[in-house]
Amino acid sequence: MLKATRFSGRHYSVRLNFALLRHFQLSSLLLIFLSFIFAIGAEAWAQSSESKDNKGEILLGMSTALSGPAEQLGKNMLLGVNMQFEQENNQGGINGRKLRLIALDDGYEPNRTAPNMRTLIEKNKVLAVIGNVGTPTAISAIPIANEKQTLLFAPFTGAGVLRKTPPDRYIINYRASYAEETATMVDALIKHAGLKPEEIAFFTQRDGYGDAGYIGGITALLKNGLKSKSQVVHGRYERNTLSVDNALADIILAEVTPKAIIMVGAYAPCARFIKLARESGVNALFLNVSFVGSAPLAKQLGENIKGVVVTQVVPHPENLSLPVVKEYRDALKAFAPEALPSFGSLEGYIAAKIMTKALKTIGGKPTRESLIDALEALGKFDAGVGNPLYFDTNSHQASHMVWPTRLEKGKFVSFEWPDIASFVEQ
Missing domain, CATH: 3.40.50.2300 (Response regulator)
Incomplete structure (x- = not known):
């Protein structure tokens, strides 16, 4: 008689009649015995793993x-x-x-x-x-x-x-979506600020992100009377670079001086673009989509630059x-x-x-x-x-809300879209 063996709280008894040994070779019996023990152990391990996973x-x-x-x-x-x-x-x-x-x-x-x-x-x-x-x-x-x-x-x-x-x-x-953000910008600029579609320019990152924002904005402009997208100047820069000079030159040399520039980029190149534009005498309103990152953008722009808007897809974190x-x-x-x-x-x-x-x-x-x-x-x-x-x-999109904010003394604060007319230089 072998003693009972415990696996995960269960008792399994193994009885061997040694008289059977004369009918089996020792190696065969050992193989059967080990297979039996392995099966019991595998069952116990599975139960233990399942129990552990349930508490995991x-x-x-x-x-x-x-x-x-x-x-x-x-x-x-x-x-x-x-x-x-x-x-x-x-x-x-x-x-x-x-x-x-x-x-x-x-x-x-x-x-x-x-x-x-x-x-x-x-x-x-x-x-x-x-x-x-x-x-x-x-x-x-x-x-x-x-x-x-x-x-x-x-x-x-x-x-x-x-x-x-x-x-x-x-x-x-x-x-x-970016299309919803840029469409909201376009509607506000035309409805509340009285801009013509061709007075709105674009500065975007040269990839899928920039393209998504640009397409959304152009679609909104076409719905608001733009005859051809060729009427709108579009400057671009390469992702993960600060090479914005050529994009700025394209906008400065445009036939129609833009009064608003919709920006679809990251905070570092957007900040550099805005600073260079201001130094070059560009007085347009700069409007950024949410991905730009309001806090790092504000930090890089400092307290003296005005005329910068960022649309947000969450409420203001100060709205308690x-x-x-x-x-x-x-x-x-x-x-x-x-x-x-x-x-x-x-x-x-x-x-x-x-x-x-x-x-x-x-x-x-x-x-x-x-x-x-x-x-x-x-x-x-x-x-x-x-x-x-x-x-x-x-x-599969929970929210369609867009909240406007503007840069004021180094921080982005909330405002209402009808007020945008006072930010645009006529």
Whole structure:
């Protein structure tokens, strides 16, 4: 008789009649015995692994700009997501599971995003990817997300490539599109400031990001009476450079002196362009889309430059009347007291808040598919931003809101669109 052996709280008794040994070779019996023990052990290991997994964590990924000219955008997005996850973890996590984010640096370069996405999905086995920064990097991430059937959620970009009709199942957005931002600018400039379509110029990054904003703006101008896009001057610069001089020259030499310039770029080149333009006597109003990064742009421009507008896709982080802003500021105070409030980190916080809202509706261990189902099932919901948000199988963009801000004494403050006429030099 062999003693009973314990595996994960179960007792298994093994009885051997030694009289049987005369019918079996020792090696055959040993093989049978070891196979039996292995089967029991495998069952016990599986039960132990399942038990451990049930008490485990929810692992999420991010490929973002943590270095290079756009690093402040990535760092702010990362901060916002991490703060919201920490808040949830301090309250016990999601149904007992703690949230953990793995962030990889792509420097805002698409050739680094693709391997990052594969590492996060294939090696790290993340449940989803959240908060990636940039359009050119998103263009690299989208096919991998679709191929690996893994959610790319709330990327920090308003490009149309992420907003197909019907939508890609594995691409879900929070923010308004660049087309919506530039269309709002155009409508305000024509309706409230009385500009003619040909008095509006463009300064854009030479890639998918710049193209997305430019196409949205031109489409809006055509709807407002522009006869041909050739009537509008368009200066461009290369991504991750400060080479804006040629773009500025194109605008200065335009047949029609622009009274407003719509800008679709990163904060460093946009700041340099605005400074050089002012030094060259250009008195136009400069209007930037949200991706520019308000805080780093303001820091580089300083307190003396005026006539700069940035459209935002989240409320102002000083607006404490909104529940989500108050929650965000509490998180900032608790987890990053040295950090200043910013539109970028607030966007990351809101994106994470929406994801955790969906995760809480999933019974049992969340999967890549159940997370998407949970987000689509949210329908009309409140995230504390002042307007209802909406998701379903055909609507993969939660918000369509655009808020205007203008630079005043080194900070971006809120204003109402009818006031834009007073900022434009007639």
